[in-house]
Amino acid sequence: MSDETKVDLELDLKGLLCPLPMVKVSQNIGKVEVGGVIRAVATDPGAMADIPAWAKSTGNEVLQAEKVGGEFVFLVKRVK
Amino acid sequence: MSEEESHQKSLAMVVMSGDMDKLFGAFIIATGAAAMGMEVTMFFTFWGLRALKKNVSTGKTFFGRMLGLMYGGDITKSNPSKFGFGGMGRWMFGKMMGNHNVSKLIDLRDLAIDLGVNMYGCQMSMDVMEIPQESFIGGVKEPVGVGFFLLKAQEADISLFI
Numbered sequence: 001m002s003d004e005t006k007v008d009l010e011l012d013l014k015g016l017l018c019p020l021p022m023v024k025v026s027q028n029i030g031k032v033e034v035g036g037v038i039r040a041v042a043t044d045p046g047a048m049a050d051i052p053a054w055a056k057s058t059g060n061e062v063l064q065a066e067k068v069g070g071e072f073v074f075l076v077k078r079v080k
Numbered sequence: 081m082s083e084e085e086s087h088q089k090s091l092a093m094v095v096m097s098g099d100m101d102k103l104f105g106a107f108i109i110a111t112g113a114a115a116m117g118m119e120v121t122m123f124f125t126f127w128g129l130r131a132l133k134k135n136v137s138t139g140k141t142f143f144g145r146m147l148g149l150m151y152g153g154d155i156t157k158s159n160p161s162k163f164g165f166g167g168m169g170r171w172m173f174g175k176m177m178g179n180h181n182v183s184k185l186i187d188l189r190d191l192a193i194d195l196g197v198n199m200y201g202c203q204m205s206m207d208v209m210e211i212p213q214e215s216f217i218g219g220v221k222e223p224v225g226v227g228f229f230l231l232k233a234q235e236a237d238i239s240l241f242i
Contacts, residue, residue, distance in 0.1 A: 017182050019112040023191065026115035050112075057089070057116040 005063060005075055008032040013042035014071065021047040022054045029060060029078050037063065040074045047072050090119040092236035094229065098127030098151070099161035100170060100185060106131075106242045107188040113238075114195035121236070122192075123229040125202035128242075129209060131155045131189060132201060132216045144210030155186050193219035200224045 009032050013021045021042045032038060040051070048065055051074050055062045063075040091113045095106045106122065113120050124132055135154040139145035163169035177184075183191070193199065201216060203223035213223060233239040 015181050017180065019108050019115065020183060023111055023115040023195070026117075027195075054116050057118075 005037055007039040007075070008036040009038045011038055011040040013040050013044070013047070015043060017044050018046050018050065022050045025051060025054060025074075025076060026058070029058075029076070032078050034078050034080060036078050038074075038076045038078070040076060042072045042074070043070060045072065047074070051076065088117065088119055089238075090121070090232070090236045091238045091240070092121045092229065092233040093123065093240040093242060095122055095124045095128035095131065095242050096126050097161070097242055098130050098158055100158040100173065101160045101162075102242050103128075103131050103155065103158055103185055104188070106240075107185065107192055109240065110192045110197045111188060111195055114192065114197050118237075120192075120197040121229070121232045122197060122199045123202060123224070123232075124199065125205045126209070127151075129201055129205060129211050130158065132199060132220050133211065134215060134217055136215050138212065138215050139210045141210065147209055148211075155189055158185065190217075193217075200228070202226075202229075 009028060011024060011028055013024055016024065021040070021044055025038065025040055028038060052062045052065060055076060060079045061077040063077050064073065066073050093106060093110065095103070097103065110120050110122055130151060130153070133154050137148050137152055139148035158170070159167065160169045160173055163172070199220045201213065201220060201223045203225050206212065206223055
């Protein structure tokens with residue numbers, strides 16, 4: 001699925017710890033249009049729980065949350 | 081951002097502690113909540129007031145100045161609630177957190193202000209401890225009392241005492 005999704009913004013969250021991965025996604029979601037997608041790469045395992053929780057709370061959508069090697073790759077879609 | 085989906089959720093927090101570890105908790109929760117789209121109120125009282133201060137001396141009376149000397153400085157002077165060791169603990173935790181790339185407390189506080197967290201000093205403890213509004217960093221709102229906090233807490237979905 002990740003291959004066919006068009007990414008509008010890349011976010012490098014590597015090395016950041018709680019709460020910053022979630023905060024950075026939140027600060028950047030406004031930079032893409034509604035329907036746009038952010039691809040974020042984090043190294044904090046906590047982000048696997050936090051970013052989906054953030055999306056649920058703010059009404060956005062996580063299309064993908066995947067562990068790839070030592071990294072966590074998210075596709076986050078701006079819904080509103 | 082999300083007016084149409086019921087109401088904006090909110091968090092109201094009393095920050096009474098000036099301990100480094102508890103302030104970390106307070107500011108991590110506050111920044112996280114703000115990022116999740118919540119309205120956040122932080123009410124700083126007693127030992128918590130120093131978290132809002134610039135690195136300036138305070139106090140008018142003898143006791144006030146003594147307090148300003150012994151509990152002076154800014155948020156970077158906060159010690160952990162355990163492992164204090166006269167400043168050694170602060171140094172050690174600072175090192176450990178730096179090694180693990182955790183944000184500095186002062187950066188988290190400033191991030192909270194950037195994210196629109198509403199911070200208030202408690203008027204009464206500011207008077208008692210002789211810590212005026214002018215000694216606070218920019219972005220701190222004018223002091224309020226317990227009535228204001230309680231109203232915010234009544235309306236809040238989450239309220240915390242730290």
